[in-house]
Amino acid sequence: xxxSDALLPISAREEDPLLSDGSRSDPNLETHFRRRPVKxxxxxxxxxxxxxxxxxxxxxxxxxxxxxxxxxxxxTSTSRARLAGVSEKSNDQLWKLSGDRNTxxxxxxxxxxxxxxxxFHFQPEQNWMNxxxxxxxxxxxxHFFYQYNPNxxxxxxxxxxxxxxxxxxxWVHLPLAMVADQWYDSNGVWTGSATILPDGSIxxxxxxxxxxxxxxxxxxxxxxxxDPLLLKWxxxxxxxxxxxxxxILPKDFRDPTTAWKTSEGKWRITIGSKINRTGISxxxxxxxxxxYERLDTLLHAVPNTGMWxxxxxxxxxxxxxxxxxxxxxxxxxxxxxxxxxxxxRIDHYAVGTYFDSNGTxxxxxxxxxxxxxxxxxxxxxxFYASKTFYDQNKSRRILxxxxxxxxxxxxxxxxGWSSLQGIPRTVVLDTKxxxxxxxxPVEEIKSLRLSSKKFDMxxxxxxxxPIDVGSAAQLDIEAEFEIKKESIDKILGNASVVAEAEEFSxxxxxxxxxxxxxxxxxxxxLADEKLSEQTPIYFYVAKGKDSKLKTFFCxxxxxxxxxxxxxxxxxxxxxxxxxxEKLTMRILVDHSIVEGFGQGxxxxxxxxxxxxxxxxxxxxxxxxxxxxxxxxxASFTVWQMNSAFIHPYSEDVVRALSRN
Amino acid sequence: MKNMKMMMMMMMVxxxxxxxxxxxxxxxxxxxxxxxxxxxxxxxxxxxxxxxxSSADTSGLALILVDKIKGLATKTLNEINGLYKRRPELKHAxxxxxxxxxxxxxxxxxxxxxxxxxxxxxxxxxxxxxxxxEASVCERGFIGKSPLTNLTKSMQRISNVARAIVRMLL
Numbered sequence: 001x002x003x004s005d006a007l008l009p010i011s012a013r014e015e016d017p018l019l020s021d022g023s024r025s026d027p028n029l030e031t032h033f034r035r036r037p038v039k040x041x042x043x044x045x046x047x048x049x050x051x052x053x054x055x056x057x058x059x060x061x062x063x064x065x066x067x068x069x070x071x072x073x074x075x076t077s078t079s080r081a082r083l084a085g086v087s088e089k090s091n092d093q094l095w096k097l098s099g100d101r102n103t104x105x106x107x108x109x110x111x112x113x114x115x116x117x118x119x120f121h122f123q124p125e126q127n128w129m130n131x132x133x134x135x136x137x138x139x140x141x142x143h144f145f146y147q148y149n150p151n152x153x154x155x156x157x158x159x160x161x162x163x164x165x166x167x168x169x170x171w172v173h174l175p176l177a178m179v180a181d182q183w184y185d186s187n188g189v190w191t192g193s194a195t196i197l198p199d200g201s202i203x204x205x206x207x208x209x210x211x212x213x214x215x216x217x218x219x220x221x222x223x224x225x226x227d228p229l230l231l232k233w234x235x236x237x238x239x240x241x242x243x244x245x246x247x248i249l250p251k252d253f254r255d256p257t258t259a260w261k262t263s264e265g266k267w268r269i270t271i272g273s274k275i276n277r278t279g280i281s282x283x284x285x286x287x288x289x290x291x292y293e294r295l296d297t298l299l300h301a302v303p304n305t306g307m308w309x310x311x312x313x314x315x316x317x318x319x320x321x322x323x324x325x326x327x328x329x330x331x332x333x334x335x336x337x338x339x340x341x342x343x344x345r346i347d348h349y350a351v352g353t354y355f356d357s358n359g360t361x362x363x364x365x366x367x368x369x370x371x372x373x374x375x376x377x378x379x380x381x382x383f384y385a386s387k388t389f390y391d392q393n394k395s396r397r398i399l400x401x402x403x404x405x406x407x408x409x410x411x412x413x414x415x416g417w418s419s420l421q422g423i424p425r426t427v428v429l430d431t432k433x434x435x436x437x438x439x440x441p442v443e444e445i446k447s448l449r450l451s452s453k454k455f456d457m458x459x460x461x462x463x464x465x466p467i468d469v470g471s472a473a474q475l476d477i478e479a480e481f482e483i484k485k486e487s488i489d490k491i492l493g494n495a496s497v498v499a500e501a502e503e504f505s506x507x508x509x510x511x512x513x514x515x516x517x518x519x520x521x522x523x524x525x526l527a528d529e530k531l532s533e534q535t536p537i538y539f540y541v542a543k544g545k546d547s548k549l550k551t552f553f554c555x556x557x558x559x560x561x562x563x564x565x566x567x568x569x570x571x572x573x574x575x576x577x578x579x580x581e582k583l584t585m586r587i588l589v590d591h592s593i594v595e596g597f598g599q600g601x602x603x604x605x606x607x608x609x610x611x612x613x614x615x616x617x618x619x620x621x622x623x624x625x626x627x628x629x630x631x632x633x634a635s636f637t638v639w640q641m642n643s644a645f646i647h648p649y650s651e652d653v654v655r656a657l658s659r660n
Numbered sequence: 661m662k663n664m665k666m667m668m669m670m671m672m673v674x675x676x677x678x679x680x681x682x683x684x685x686x687x688x689x690x691x692x693x694x695x696x697x698x699x700x701x702x703x704x705x706x707x708x709x710x711x712x713x714s715s716a717d718t719s720g721l722a723l724i725l726v727d728k729i730k731g732l733a734t735k736t737l738n739e740i741n742g743l744y745k746r747r748p749e750l751k752h753a754x755x756x757x758x759x760x761x762x763x764x765x766x767x768x769x770x771x772x773x774x775x776x777x778x779x780x781x782x783x784x785x786x787x788x789x790x791x792x793x794e795a796s797v798c799e800r801g802f803i804g805k806s807p808l809t810n811l812t813k814s815m816q817r818i819s820n821v822a823r824a825i826v827r828m829l830l
Binding site: 106107152153154155156157187188209213215250251306307342343345408409410412413414564565 | 756760770771775777780783786787790793794
């Protein structure tokens with residue numbers, strides 16, 4: 001490198017490569033050209049190499065000058081080509097939307113930003129949150145811990161935030177449960193899970209990032225088992241209890257699960273990792289949570305899925321609607337493996353069979369194995385790093401998921417917070433299909449329902465009907481739709497109606513404005529009166545080549561906001577509809593978050609939207625049917641939703657809680 | 661002009677032969693890494709220009725690029741401050757730009773550095789993507805008459821390159 005230093009002035013090295021247009025007029029350039037043949041031949045190979053790239057750079061720029069004139073397109077077209085399909089959380093869409101140079105940048109004002117804060121979703125008072133951690137029920141309280149940055153509205157300085165609730169909806173913030181105060185977690189107190197032992201005591205396993213940024217597993221437990229609020233946590237003196245095993249890189253070993261019992265009476269956990277590009281889950285057995293024995297086998301591995309984060313593993317009943325405690329096994333039990341894909345930021349799961357004897361699991365259908373693009377997702381919108389726990393209080397399994405922002409970090413910094421948790425969902429196997437889970441907001445959410453209005457109407461093709469429910473920023477909607485039988489018969493009997501179900505996708509078929517024979521129809525939420533901003537949540541029914549109907553459940557956020565520093569995707573997927581079933585959807589609207597549950601929760605879509613006009617009293621609800629010639633009947637109830645008034649921490653609140 | 665083009669052609673030949681020799685004798689970490697980015701030339705020139713580049717691993721290379729983002733944001737912010745005096749009529753857009761570039765310096769860069777150093781690259785990806793986004797939003801504020809276009813383009817390009825390298829760490 002010394003030789004190239006001699007050849008190129010510092011300013012040229014630092015600045016020119018960045019300024020594509022500027023480099024052509026750089027007075028230093030000619031100097032390089034003149035010098036090169038003389039000194040370049042004397043220079044060692046590295047110097048030559050450097051110049052080679054430098055010259056190539058100039059040549060490239062010369063050739064691509066005209067393209068460079070269009071700023072956004074140039075910047076994104078290459079990256080899209082190279083990075084296509086690799087990340088859901090990419091700002092490519094944002095960049096695309098920014099491409100129209102004749103629209104001014106959007107400036108947020110405080111009134112818009114403060115409207116975005118939710119009324120009944122869990123979020124810290126301020127700053128950044130990510131993964132849900134160690135959820136559990138203990139002595140009358142639901143406990144929720146979470147990855148938290150106390151210092152900023154972006155990720156960093158991670159510690160464990162903590163809150164409690166009697167009902168999973170009304171929360172009280174508590175002091176931080178664990179901070180980065182030991183060598184084995186000084187770079188971060190990362191994600192973990194709780195296990196409740198048969199005697200009722202709690203062990204918490206979490207990942208620490210050590211002073212050398214090695215990922216290790218640590219053990220913690222409540223200081224006072226009699227304190228229902230579990231305010232103080234003790235880190236085990238023998239931490240770390242697990243370090244990355246041979247063959248696993250030091251930064252690929254995180255997020256231990258809740259432990260379950262083996263038939264031998266030991267405890268077993270799994271931890272996500274990767275070997276090259278294969279996502280894996282390592283398995284360990286323990287009797288005391290302090291010493292562990294690694295199994296030779298992996299719980300599961302799927303090539304080309306990359307790092308598996310936040311693996312979750314739990315039983316579901318094939319027959320019963322109740323949730324199952326994590327250690328339950330038996331002939332009527334299937335097991336779910338869920339992993340959060342670091343590459344795509346998607347939570348994928350699969351239904352399969354667990355083998356207690358060697359700690360392995362195989363999927364029922366290998367073509368939809370965990371993490372491959374066709375595999376099932378908890379949610380087809382934004383939903384990541386999720387975690388379930390068994391609620392022994394109500395015999396149900398509950399799913400928490402981290403819902404991040406879709407706006408710019410400048411907006412997050414301005415509003416002072418980032419991220420939400422979705423409304424906790426009960427999760428069970430769909431006993432009707434046997435192939436997927438169904439998720440549904442916990443029943444306690446109904447305690448927030450205020451006034452309701454019921455509607456029954458026939459919606460003719462091409463109609464958009466305002467639904468008068470007053471302000472529509474906090475709603476719960478339950479709806480049933482039925483396409484008129486004659487409309488369906490007409491479509492199925494008419495050979496000229498093109499089969500499209502095989503090609504259709506919510507993402508790539510144009511969104512809610514593209515009209516088909518049997519859809520789209522549904523609701524537009526967070527819409528202003530003129531529909532200049534709106535977020536449609538809808539069904540699209542398509543005819544297949546086999547003349548059967550296939551139903552899709554979608555959310556189109558592409559017109560959700562005038563702001564141009566937010567990502568506005570169209571989300572969704574196919575939703576199974578069995579013979580004789582009506583189409584049903586449930587929607588929770590809470591300011592900047594919209595959660596849609598299709599067909600009782602077989603397909604779920606969470607989206608973040610940031611309207612600029614459709615806010616406060618101007619946020620309206622519409623019902624629409626954009627089908628070309630199908631009439632739809634809709635029966636639905638809309639509830640205004642109360643705020644959950646999440647309480648800030650105070651000594652008084654804690655005293656009051658402790659007396660309960 | 662014609663001479664210069666000739667010279668360039670000749671150089672390209674000489675240089676490409678030389679670089680092939682180098683490739684054979686010593687695989688270059690920077691070159692290998694940059695091949696996987698959308699802007700090979702920019703990537704190599706930025707990384708080669710940094711004294712840490714020659715000995716850095718992938719996360720070291722990513723950190724160098726975050727440093728370049730920081731340097732460019734600082735430079736752009738200075739430019740913005742100068743424009744307040746020279747182009748007072750642009751105040752509104754400059755205010756927005758100033759806020760956006762301060763976000764790059766105070767939020768995106770520290771987030772990316774911590775995430776890459778501690779081995780949580782996806783949050784590093786957030787930071788470096790956002791740097792390009794903030795620059796684009798700033799640019800848009802001038803409605804096609806931006807005095808910062810070259811700087812914006814630079815930030816977008818470096819953000820794209822940095823993102824690609826950060827993704828290799830996933």
